[in-house]
Amino acid sequence: MQEFSTMTVRDIAIAAPLTTRVFEEFKIDFCCGGRVPFEQACEMAGVDPAIVQAKLETVLRNVDGVDYSERKRPSELIEFIVDKHHEFTRDEIARLLPLMDKVVSRHGDGHTELHEIRKIFRELADEMLVHMRKEEMVLFPYIEKLEAASAGQGAVPIAHFGTVNNPVRMMMFEHESAGEMLKNMRRLSGGYTAPDGACPSYISLYAGLEDLEKDLHRHIHLENNILFPEAIEMEKTFFAQV
Numbered sequence: 745m746q747e748f749s750t751m752t753v754r755d756i757a758i759a760a761p762l763t764t765r766v767f768e769e770f771k772i773d774f775c776c777g778g779r780v781p782f783e784q785a786c787e788m789a790g791v792d793p794a795i796v797q798a799k800l801e802t803v804l805r806n807v808d809g810v811d812y813s814e815r816k817r818p819s820e821l822i823e824f825i826v827d828k829h830h831e832f833t834r835d836e837i838a839r840l841l842p843l844m845d846k847v848v849s850r851h852g853d854g855h856t857e858l859h860e861i862r863k864i865f866r867e868l869a870d871e872m873l874v875h876m877r878k879e880e881m882v883l884f885p886y887i888e889k890l891e892a893a894s895a896g897q898g899a900v901p902i903a904h905f906g907t908v909n910n911p912v913r914m915m916m917f918e919h920e921s922a923g924e925m926l927k928n929m930r931r932l933s934g935g936y937t938a939p940d941g942a943c944p945s946y947i948s949l950y951a952g953l954e955d956l957e958k959d960l961h962r963h964i965h966l967e968n969n970i971l972f973p974e975a976i977e978m979e980k981t982f983f984a985q986v
Contacts, residue, residue, distance in 0.1 A: 753778040753781075753785045754774060754779050757775075772786065772789045819888045829962070829963035830876045830963075836959075843948065843949050844862050846945055851943075861929050886908065912972045930954075936954040
């Protein structure tokens with residue numbers, strides 16, 4: 745039996761990435777709010793720790809192949825995040841915004857919560873598009889150059905922002921903001937449950953929002969819990985040697 749009781753949710757997700765699927769199922773925050781003990785996180789989500797632990801152990805016993813978030817060099821992880829998560833987020837925002845407008849125009853009078861969900865989603869979309877651009881244009885290139893310099897394959901990178909801790913702190917703050925918006929949309933939509941007799945567009949909208957939420961959780965986990973700590977440690981080690 746795995747000993748999860750002494751670990752935080754974040755540590756479990758880092759040690760065994762496939763467990764994030766279980767945390768998603770039970771609505772346990774493993775990214776921004778993952779720095780809490782396993783049993784406390786279960787209590788906060790209103791689920792029995794024994795049930796979650798049994799599910800985690802089942803997942804870990806049935807691992808067949810390499811998980812998407814296997815340990816990678818920072819530059820490889822950046823490429824993965826951009827190609828898989830950033831592109832997915834951009835594509836889904838572009839698809840869901842007009843679908844949201846369509847559903848609100850047809851069903852907003854009878855389901856007034858849709859207006860608030862649309863307002864939050866537009867804010868989330870605007871923030872995430874700017875956020876990802878900042879990562880791709882400023883933070884990620886610095887990490888890649890730092891990795892190359894650490895391997896003796898490039899010049900010492902110039903950081904106009906001082907230390908990597910500064911942009912990392914800002915990105916994590918923005919991740920927390922996105923996490924709160926996701927929680928509010930889930931609450932307002934009743935867990936993305938479309939009302940009885942909902943049209944296909946309504947059902948498709950909620951399914952898309954839920955898929956985006958799951959992907960953003962994985963996306964933020966990879967950055968907050970793996971990439972950013974590695975970048976901070978790599979910078980510290982590199983400049984201690986030069």
